[in-house]
Amino acid sequence: MKKSPEKRAAEAAHLRQRELAKGDPVALPLTMASMYHLPGDPTGVRQYGRFDNPTREAVEKLLGHLEDAEALAFPSGMGAISAVFFSLLKAGDRILLPSDGYYTTRVLAERFLNKLGVTHDLRPTASFGEGGFGGYRLVFIETPSNPGLDICDIAAVASEAHAAGAVVLADNTTMTPLGQRPLDLGADVVVAADTKAPNGHSDALFGHVASHDAEIMKAVAEWRKLSGAIPGPFEAWLVHRGLETLEVRFDRMCSTAELLAPRLAAHPAVKALRYPGLDGDPSHNLARAQMERFGFMIGLTLKSEAAAERFINGCALLQPATSFGGIHSSAERRARWGDAVEPGFVRLSVGCEPAEDLWEALQAALEKR
Structure with a gap:
């Protein structure tokens, strides 16, 4: 029987306790080691920091518990995505990417995968299932899409893509394992930037890959070991600490976003607003069916670039910054990075401030x- 995200979150805070001996520290120790004492036969013990680190293994165990799958840690979300691409793809393969997802994934495909003989096509998230999946080795979905917050039907895409022989990779960065569970809906692999809400304090870059498929995880682990794409132990320690409070932060952030979205949508200065939790949002019915929460991200379009900049820079409780998911609310005008959005589009990441104070600001x- 599958455990609820809430049940997994409750157990996460006590996961380490199961292995503690009397007198052990309750908090996870930080092990900063590149070398281990290794006389004689090295088999069966820790050998070298690129291969093994107990702090990294602890955060992988916690991530795996939340995902209900094996998890491997990486130094960033793009490191996790790259690991799946480069460990599973070969020359002659064709992949499908969202045209409206995080732009760096497309840039990686254009500048590097193409040189290696891996071609790609693009398709909007809202109509991702249209056109079929024949001929693709890998189908990459990002739902809700970043920054536009469109949604695709994960179960339907997975079913059709599997029938066509494709592997389905889902980027779950915006939702975390507590807000959406792509593996339960049929995706083969999940990737995420734990830099965002899982860490939550804007002080560490991190990412992970999770899957039930042992062969996929074996290939990803081997690629990580040989490429050296490992996170540092201090970053792993920070993310482990962040994960222990993810449930309470994520709940606060989502609840506040649900409160703010209809108020923002009704404000005369707001030209348009996207939030899956709104009844009138194009993605609302699908979001209700496949998401545990509606998330903490709101996309609002103001009347001009100047209005958007004035709003972001003039709000006392907004941090003007790229990235999202921190305890502080943050916002940025995404057109400045070249996203296909209006000049006045603002990606708003709701943080942990008291809701009414945030609304007033x-x-x-x-x-x-």
Whole structure:
């Protein structure tokens, strides 16, 4: 029987306790080691920091518990995506990517995979199932898409892609394992940037790959070992600490976003707003069916670039920054990076501030002239 995300979150705080001996530290120790004492036969013990680190293994165990699957840690979300691409793909393969997802994945395919003989096609997330999946080795979905927050039907895509012989890779960065469970819906592999909400404090780059498929994970682990794409133990320690409070932070962030979204949508300064939790959002019905929560990301379009910049820079409780998922609310105008959005589009990441205080600050910033 599958455990609920809440049940897994409750157990996560006590996962380490199961292995503690009397007198052991309750908090995870930070092991900063590149070398291990290794006389004689090295078989069966820790050998070298690129291969083994107990702090890294602890965060992988915690991530695996939340995903209910084997998990491998990487130094960033793009490191995790790259590991899947380079360990599973070969010359002659064709892959399908979202045209409206995180842009760096497309850039990686254009500048590096193409040189190695791996071709790609693009398709919008909202119509991702249209056109079929014949001829693809790998189908990559990102739902909700970043930054536009469109959604595709994970179960339907997985079923059709598997029938065509493709591996389905899902980027679950915006939702975390507590908000959406792509593996349970049929995806073969999940990747995520734990830099965001899982760490939550904007002080570490991190990512992970998770899957039930032992052969896929074996290939990804071998690629990581040989390429050296490993996270440092200090970053692993920070993310482990962040994961222990993910449930309470994620709940606060999602609840506040659900409160703010209809208020923002009704404000005369807001030209358009996307949030899967709104009844009128194009993705609402599908979001209700496949997501545990509606998330903490809101996409709002203001009337101009100047209005968007004035709102972001003039709000006392907004951090102008790229990235998202921190305890502080943050925002940025995504057109500045070349995303296919209007000049006044703002990606708003709701943090952990008291909801009514945050609303007052957002409202005041929207009404500045």
